[in-house]
Amino acid sequence: MNPVIVIPTYVSSRRRKEPTSVTATYDHTTPLKNPGELPRLLTSLQKVRGIGQIIVLVAADQSTEAQAADKVQDIVSRFPSLNVAVIGAAEYGLVQQRMEQLGLGKLQKEIGLSGYGAIRNLGLVLANVMGFDSVVFLDDDEVIDDAEFLQKGVYGLGKLTRKGVPILAKSGFYFNSEGSFLSKSQDKWYNHFWQQGKAFNAWITKAMRGPRLSRSNHVCGGCLALHKEAFKRLSFDPWIARGEDLDYMLNLRMYGSDIWFDNQWCLRHLPPASASEGTRFRQDIFRWLYEYRKMEYSRTQIDLMQVKPQSLEPYPGPFLEPGITKRIRITAILRSFARKDKKAYRQAAKAARAEAVMYAQRNCSKYFEFQFVWPELMARMENDQILHTAIVQSVARRQAETNPSVAFPVAGPAAGVDPGVTSEIRLNIAE
Structure with missing residues (x-):
């Protein structure tokens, strides 16, 4: 196959920012004057075999878009062995112009450099324009230790199972800073109604014991491979606050496909300390209430497959059931008593009563449109x-303006990592 690696990176004028729009509030951003985690990832990519084109998508405040792109280009220029294209506001403007020329409209909310889903959609559009047959998404706060990472990433992609089911999307998994694939679940009294980490751990423990490839209930957006037959058919949801990767799995199921988990494809996830746990939980409130409402709305559409919470046990089913609004609001209140970020948790609890509910109701049908x-x-x-x-x-x-002495060619599809055509996988796969 001819995969392109797509890496979103988020740049701001300062490390900590107050929440802005629902979809443009990120888990972490890199200050404009700091190198951030991207150089560490690029360093690790240098030893990965079969690397071809890399695309870095630069999300930044409107006032610093050009500076952010130049900053990332300066970082990239230190890695001449990698073929990296930095995509900032200027290149995004070209995409918008071309869409208008083709009569497709602006679609600025749906495809762009603001919001997790829209940014991933831009990566898919660019892969499609450049003629790549697959996309591997990474996050900038990761480290890859396996030289065969890309080979493992496209293993099985585009192939058929014994039952003739095409594998068009697959996810690997993360090791955290402690070297564990388990969530750092906190079984505290204030999390009594919100056992997300515990539920995830139950699911991944079983998946790790199974065959190499099995149908997945979870997606690691920073270790995600999509075949063109998936991404040409389905976009990411630009209206979800965060968790757009797991949401993509739900979208695939609703449209009659699936995502597969590869328990031999992994990397290390080493994010910086969260600036505000309360703000992140506020985004989770918007995320899960929106997801619940979206799933409810999908059941009214006759052309979609029914996806029920019971089919998603032990995770994420419990977070898509009735009563989610009350559970998440109580958790925010309890955490406001026990955790440091008290003000942010109180604001999160307030959002769960009205703002997040209204957001979900107002936007739940837009993805399907x-x-x-x-x-x-x-x-x-x-x-x-x-x-x-x-x-x-x-x-x-x-590139020339940033470092005129070094040439970084931007290629189309590179020499393939896996030259095989669609065929059956007969070993180590769960139907």
Whole structure:
């Protein structure tokens, strides 16, 4: 296969920011004047075999977009052995112009450099334009230790199981700073109604004991591989506050497909300390209430498969059941008494009473409306040479301005990691 690696990175004028819009509040951002975690990831990628094109998507405040892209380009210039294209506001503008020329509209909310889902959608559009047949998503706060990481990432992708089921999307898993794949679950009194870590641990412990590939109830967005037959058909949801990776799995199921878990594909996830646990939990409130409402709405659509919480045990089923609003609000209140970030937790509890509920009700149908547009958009922009050339020229211009002594070619599909065509996988797979 010819995978492109896509890495979103989030840059701000300072480390800690107050929440802005629901979808543009991130788990962590890198201050404009700090290198952040991206150099560490790029260093680790240098030893991975079969690396071809890498795309770094730069999300930044509107006032610092150009500076952020230049900063990331300066970091990238220190890794001449890697073929990295930095995509900032200038390149995104070219994508928007081309979509308008093709009569597809602006779609700024759905595809862009603001919000987890929209940013991933931009990565998919660029992969489609450049002619790659698969995408491997990484996060900038990760480290890869396995030289065969990419080989393992595309293992099985585009192939058929013994029962003829195509494998079009797959996820690996993370090791944390303690070298464990388990969540650092906190079985505290204030989490009595919110055992998310415990539920996840029950699921992944079973998955790790199973065959190499099995149907997944979980997705690691920073260790995610998508075949073009998946991403040309389904976009990410730009209206979800966070958890767009798990949401993609639910979308696949609703549209008759699935995602697979590979218990031999892994990396290390080493994020910086969270600036505000309370703010992150506020985003979780928006996320889960939106997800619950979206799943409820999907059951009213005759063209979608029914996905019920019972089919998602032990995780994430319990977080998609009736009563989620009350449970999450009580947890926010309890944490406001026990945790340091008291003000943020109180604001989170307040959001669960009204703001997050209204957001979910107002937006729960929009993803399905966008899905009528996405396949046509991808079909019309596939291998678009006009846009491809314009992006290559824009990227090359920034590269030359940042470091004129070093050339970083922006390629199309690279020499394949896996030259095999669609076939059956007969070993170590769960049907």
